[in-house]
Amino acid sequence: MSFLEVEHIRKSFGKTEVLKDISFSLEKGEVLSIIGSSGSGKTTLLRCLVFLHMADEGVIRINDDVIFDAKDPSTTKESELREKRLNFGMVFQSFNLFPQYTALENVTLAVKLHAKEREDYEKYKANIDEVIDAEGKDLLCRMGLEDRMDNYPSQLSGGQQQRVAIARALAMKPRILFFDEPTSALDPELTFEVLRVLRQLADQHMTMAIVTHEIDFARNVSDKVIFMDQGVIAEYGTPEEVIDNPQNERTKAFLANVAR
Amino acid sequence: MDLIMQQFPVVIHSLNIGFLQTLKLFVVTLLGAIPLGLLIAFGSMSHFKPLSYFFKLLVWIIRGTPLMIQLLIIFYFPGLVLHHNIWGGSEAGRFAAASLSFILNYACYFSEIYRGGIQGVPEGQREAGMVLGMTKMQIFTHITLLQMVKRIVPPMSNEIITLVKDTSLARIIALQEIIWAGQAFMKGSQGISGAIWPLFFTAFYYLIANGLLTIAFSHLEAKLEYIK
Ligand SMILES: Nc1ncnc2c1ncn2[C@@H]1O[C@H](COP(=O)(O)OP(=O)(O)O)[C@@H](O)[C@H]1O
Ligand SMILES: [Mg+2]
Numbered sequence: 001m002s003f004l005e006v007e008h009i010r011k012s013f014g015k016t017e018v019l020k021d022i023s024f025s026l027e028k029g030e031v032l033s034i035i036g037s038s039g040s041g042k043t044t045l046l047r048c049l050v051f052l053h054m055a056d057e058g059v060i061r062i063n064d065d066v067i068f069d070a071k072d073p074s075t076t077k078e079s080e081l082r083e084k085r086l087n088f089g090m091v092f093q094s095f096n097l098f099p100q101y102t103a104l105e106n107v108t109l110a111v112k113l114h115a116k117e118r119e120d121y122e123k124y125k126a127n128i129d130e131v132i133d134a135e136g137k138d139l140l141c142r143m144g145l146e147d148r149m150d151n152y153p154s155q156l157s158g159g160q161q162q163r164v165a166i167a168r169a170l171a172m173k174p175r176i177l178f179f180d181e182p183t184s185a186l187d188p189e190l191t192f193e194v195l196r197v198l199r200q201l202a203d204q205h206m207t208m209a210i211v212t213h214e215i216d217f218a219r220n221v222s223d224k225v226i227f228m229d230q231g232v233i234a235e236y237g238t239p240e241e242v243i244d245n246p247q248n249e250r251t252k253a254f255l256a257n258v259a260r
Numbered sequence: 261m262d263l264i265m266q267q268f269p270v271v272i273h274s275l276n277i278g279f280l281q282t283l284k285l286f287v288v289t290l291l292g293a294i295p296l297g298l299l300i301a302f303g304s305m306s307h308f309k310p311l312s313y314f315f316k317l318l319v320w321i322i323r324g325t326p327l328m329i330q331l332l333i334i335f336y337f338p339g340l341v342l343h344h345n346i347w348g349g350s351e352a353g354r355f356a357a358a359s360l361s362f363i364l365n366y367a368c369y370f371s372e373i374y375r376g377g378i379q380g381v382p383e384g385q386r387e388a389g390m391v392l393g394m395t396k397m398q399i400f401t402h403i404t405l406l407q408m409v410k411r412i413v414p415p416m417s418n419e420i421i422t423l424v425k426d427t428s429l430a431r432i433i434a435l436q437e438i439i440w441a442g443q444a445f446m447k448g449s450q451g452i453s454g455a456i457w458p459l460f461f462t463a464f465y466y467l468i469a470n471g472l473l474t475i476a477f478s479h480l481e482a483k484l485e486y487i488k
Contacts, residue, residue, distance in 0.1 A: 052391065082395065085390065092384060094384055096387065098403055099407065099487045100407060100410075100486075109392075109402060110393060113402065152486050152487075153488075154487075154488035172392055
């Protein structure tokens with residue numbers, strides 16, 4: 001039994017089958033990198049895992065609990081999925097920060113809304129909000145943004161915005177954090193500040209799956225690497241296996257083509 | 261000129277009363293059409309097809325016909341069918357009929373603006389809310405709404421300035437708004453007749469009202485400037 005188990009996920013858009021029988025597992029504290037050429041289905045896979053898309057087939061388990069089974073309608077209702085999404089955090093390529101909120105408000109908004117569902121919220125309101133703000137500030141400090149908390153997203157650089165987005169995802173205390181090309185929208189000189197944060201999270205044994213084109217980063221930080229090709233996992237293993245000694249011809253071709 | 265100076269106090273008093281009615285219709289229309297427009301926008305975006313077709317048809321009809329005809333139909337049609345005038349013969353009845361027509365008409369125009377505003381908010385905003393475990397309602401009120409407001413302020417301010425002027429259409433059902441009040445001095449009222457200047461003078465009222473609105477909207481736009 002693994003921490004996260006993904007079994008036989010399939011997803012089609014109309015007649016196009018984008019994910020064809022994807023299975024993999026992730027242990028607690030592991031970092032998984034997902035590489036592969038554009039259009040191979042990496043984004044679709046992450047979106048299925050956080051239920052932004054509904055997989056047509058397949059099962060997702062955390063700690064042996066079935067949280068999604070395409071065959072079991074009781075697990076695929078939107079009301080059910082909302083709670084289950086809280087197992088996961090997601091960081092998007094384009095940050096998707098809320099422009100009307102400051103960095104700190106971006107981080108605390110969902111946490112505060114979620115706290116309202118607690119039974120003791122009315123009683124301890126002031127206290128709870130104070131704790132949430134403190135935690136939010138702490139997260140932003142860990143991201144190196146202590147002097148940017150009250151800035152609006154439009155006043156931040158891309159790298160800073162992405163770090164706010166990471167803090168926002170962490171604030172919900174997800175068990176697993178997904179990243180979809182977190183540095184692809186950044187100028188090259190800003191990617192390192194985001195990669196540094198990712199490395200720091202890996203050192204703290206945050207369980208993560210990262211779609212990335214940063215092959216050196218994938219080699220240095222991940223425990224496992226998946227190479228996706230045309231909707232299937234073409235190669236899966238340690239960075240040494242997949243990146244340094246690829247067996248599959250398509251993996252070799254892909255790695256030869258990406259800038260190292 | 262002396263004559264005008266003589267007539268001035270009487271005329272201004274009348275015009276003020278008329279303008280009050282104009283403003284009342286303006287405010288009531290906004291209070292009704294702003295929320296109703298949102299309802300129509302949601303209805304026409306519904307995934308439930310019959311509902312969305314119904315609202316789209318309604319919007320198409322209202323936008324495809326003159327407001328003046330809508331006023332006439334809403335005021336006279338019930339009377340033709342039921343053989344008695346549901347609005348009564350009073351100014352209050354005419355005001356109610358005018359309000360209903362204006363609210364319906366403007367709600368349909370607003371709904372199209374809202375729809376554009378909502379659809380203009382990037383999908384990624386909604387998705388970011390979803391993966392943070394927010395409900396659809398929370399996503400709308402805490403994320404989409406303000407971004408939509410920012411987007412719709414310029415087109416809404418155009419519509420609202422048009423509304424100030426459109427209220428004059430209500431005189432077709434004899435609502436005693438400012439143009440009606442000005443016109444009265446042509447036919448003869450309070451010892452003044454054949455005077456056209458009061459009608460011309462109403463233009464100042466509209467200009468002042470719209471001037472204030474323009475200033476208010478540019479303040480609002482500036483206030484929302486930080487949302488990018
Ligand atoms: N919502 C969608 N509707 C239709 N086709 C889609 C949709 N999302 C992705 N696809 C298609 O699925 C394939 C995989 O896309 P994606 O998962 O974004 O790949 P990657 O992230 O690896 O570049 C592409 O061919 C893309 O055009
Ligand atoms: Mg992608």
